[in-house]
Amino acid sequence: MLLSFSYVTDHVGFSGTIKNSPSDFIVTEIEMPQHALRDIRAESLHKNSEALTEQSSLCLQQPKKLRTEPAGLCAEGCGGGSVPSPSERHPGRAGSECSASPNETRREGDAELESGLEEDSVFESLLGKPKSELLHKFACHLKDVWDSESNADPSTEEFSLGPVLDKKNRADLHSAVRQKFPFLITVTKDNEMIVKGNADYRELCQLVTEKETSDFFKFLDAKVENSTFSFEPDGNKEHRKVVHHFINRRFGKLLETKSFTVTDVNDQSNMSITVRFREKSWPRKRSGGGFQEKQDLYTAFTLQKENLETLEAIGFLAAELGVLPSDFSYTGIKDKKAITYQPMVVKKVTPERLKEIGSKMEKKGMRIHNIHSTFQHLRLGQLKGNHFDIVVRDLKRHSDDSSADLKDRISEAMENVKTKGFVNYYGPQRFGQGQNVQTDQIGLALLNEKMVKAVKLFFTPEDTDDPVNNAKRYFLQTEDAKGALTMLPEFKVREKMLLRALNRYGVNHEGCAKGWLSIPHSMRIFYVHAYCSKIWNEAASYRLKIYGSQVVEGDLVFLEESGENISLNDKVHVVTAPEESANKYSINQVVLPMVGHSIKYPNNKVGQWYHERLSKDELQMCKFRVPSLQLNIPGCYRPILKNVQNLSYFLEGSEKGIEIEDNDLSESKIALHISFDLDPSCYATVCLREIMKCDF
Incomplete structure (x- = not known):
């Protein structure tokens, strides 16, 4: 996949072999610390396998500034009107939060963009961008009404998300709405999802701060067993009674409350209401x-x-x-x-x-x-990166290199990549390295809605004689899905799901479409993402070939300092001619788009290249949505270059445990041990390619 691709460093490199055995290539995920996992439990959403959910959080207390955007849009948050001060409701309480604006993302969202994670938010993925934007506007409008009308009824206004047939998609949307907008509730009527204001949220907001209200409903939605939630210290006994009464009246079957003595930073005692789930509220079965x-x-x-x-x-x-x-x-x-x-x-x-x-x-x-x-599934945001311990064997100078000794070449390569990084290509394993049909070919067929072709590509066998490939061979020859099904081992779950559907609906366009729908969404979209990754690799190679490491007019750069309350597209800036002349940006800030329906392209030769390349694959009119397969590909941006972290290495002789001295380096008997960390979505084989200047 990478034979004609570019390098960013200029050292000579060296040759060697990797993956001589599995123990020569060890990969360990870098997990978030456990305390961080606990902090995000209440906010995290169930993720579809291989699908990214772009997380948003509550914005900070609104700055005291006038709204500058038209009515119906969010400026600093969902609600620019005057909110009754919590301190007016009860002394000693202050502070308010609003829900995130439609374009707000955390700093974590920046990291996701930089890492090139390919999936958009749950809302845009399941609803599409127009409907997602309308949902955000409805939420903002409702908060505006609440803020301006003290007696507003939360249930008088509704917003329809339309019919959502898939049960899991409905569950994901219910969870996403509750986490993003705790002041909203969702109901389902004959598969149609309706969103409206949460009257309980509105009532609690009259008693405590909005931050406490928001945090309380997130705690309630997360339902983490044995967890507790505490309101801010409150010395007003009568007010505490009102809060106790509200929670017991509205959630008494699920929750119980109690007041505890707490001590503040000044060693002053006060009372605080703590909430926990009742033991009997946890569903159990024998x-x-x-x-x-x-x-x-x-x-x-x-x-x-x-x-x-x-x-x-x-x-x-x-x-x-x-x-x-x-x-x-x-x-x-x-x-x-x-x-x-x-x-x-x-x-x-x-x-x-x-x-x-x-x-x-x-x-x-x-x-x-x-x-x-x-208590819940994992999600993509919990991955910090991967740690690699790799052994490179059979070390030699390149055949055309005789000007320096091997150890110098290795040292030069390591220091160069440590300083300059590497081209952020997707690795060959993304595409099914060595297979007769690679995953990007299946993805292209799906985007072109050639369902039968995609199925036949999926069942193309390898050149081996084993039960799996024999079953695939038999199916392509006979289109006998039932017969092929009996030949497959049990662990080939995807193949079996697809064959069962084909046996029921037939090996035609409609039957193959239903066959693809029978396998999990994350597996369907995996193939489309592989195609998008291939296009990105080719675009990066073209960009570096014609412009090198210079940042030129029309390039896209990622503005880290641009703030949090804007969309990803607004964080990506098109370089102007004066900015090129002033060398305002570095190549490390340049990003290229992963193709999709909601991205912008470079405004130079690279943008033209994208259009020509998609036309070559008959995708010039592609909307990057395949409704029949429930596939929605908004696209994102991926940095051209990435850096390696914590890079270290040493040379070792073929006899285990014997280090090579400076004056005792024999090419045929040494191995290179390399250790480093990479961000999510970066490939160690690509980093090694830059270090060694050879392809694998």
Whole structure:
């Protein structure tokens, strides 16, 4: 995939081999600290596997400035009117928050943009951008009405999200609305989702600050067992009674309240109301073994796998546990030819059950560590990056290099990449390296809505004689989905799902479309993202070939300092001619778009290249939405260059544990040990390619 692609560094490099064995390539996910995970539990959403949800948070207290945008739009937040001061309602309380504006993202959103994560927000993904914007405007309008009319009825105005047929999509939307706009509630009427104001939120806002109200409803929505929520200290006993009464009246079956003595920073005692879930409020059922367990059960674990794809490993686990692949959540796809460690969460499986299958999974190349109960799925935002420990063997100078010794070449390469970084290409494993049909080809067929072609590409066999490829070969020859189904091993879950649908609906356009719909959304969109990644790689190569490391007029640059309350597109600035002349920006700020329906292209030769390239694949009119497959590709931006962190290395002799002295370097007997960290969505093989100046 990378043979004609560019480099950003100018050192000579060296040659060698990687992945001689899985133990030569070890990948470990860098997890968020546990305290950070606890902090985001109440705010996190269930993610679709391989799909990014762009998280938003509450904005800070509004600056005291006039609204400058037209009515109906959010300037600093959802509500620019005057809010009755909480201190007027009860002494000692102040501060107010509004819900995030439609374009607000956290600093975490900046990191997601920089890392090139490919999925948009839950709202835009499931509703589309126009409907998502209308939802935000409705939320802002409702808050404006509340702020200007003290007796406004929260339930008088409604907004329809339209019919949402898929049950999981409805659940994701319900959760997304509650987390983003705690002052709204959602109801479903015959698959149509309706949004309206939350009367309970409105009433509680009259008693406590809006920040407390928002935090309380997020606590209520998260339903984390054994968790508690405390209101701010309140010395007014009569006021505390009112708050107690409100919570018991509205949520008494679910929650219980109690006042506790607390001490402030000045060692002054005060009283605070603490809320917790009642023990009986947790749904329980009796399992076959006679013990009690929660209905919504999640078990977290660390998966160690060797010489297995992530989705293949999940297929094995799902088949053995009797659950669906979509019941697993994880934060990224890991290399096959490696030993990898990554956190996972599985739904509807007890820790005891997971422990039972440990020995069987070891025979498949997997080990399961650190098994424990948890409260929800993982999401992409929880991934900080990956740590790599790699051994490069068979080290040699390049065949045309005789001007320096090998150790100098290695040292030069390491320091150069440590300083200048590497071109941020997607690695070959993104596309199914070495396969007869690569994933981007399937993605292109899906974008062109060539459903039958996409199915046949999916079932194209490799040149091996094994049950899986024999079943694929048989299906392509006969189109006998039922017969091919009986030939496939149980762990080939995706293939079996698709074949069952094809057997029911037929191997025609409509039947193949329903077949693709039968597999999880994250797997469908995986192929389309592979195609988008291929286009990005080619665009980056073209950009560096014609302009090099110079930032030129029309380039897109990411403005980190541009603030939080603006859209991702507004954070991407088009370089002007005066800015080019002044060398205002560096190549490290230049981004290129991942194709989609909501991105802008460079205003130079690179933008023209995009249009010509998409025309070549008959996508010049593509809207990057495939309604029949529920696929929505808004696009995003990915930096051309990335930096490597914590890079270290040493040389070792072929005899294990013997380091090579400076004067005892023999090319045939040494190995290079490299350790480094990369941000999410960066590829170690691409970083190694820049270091060594060779392709794998």
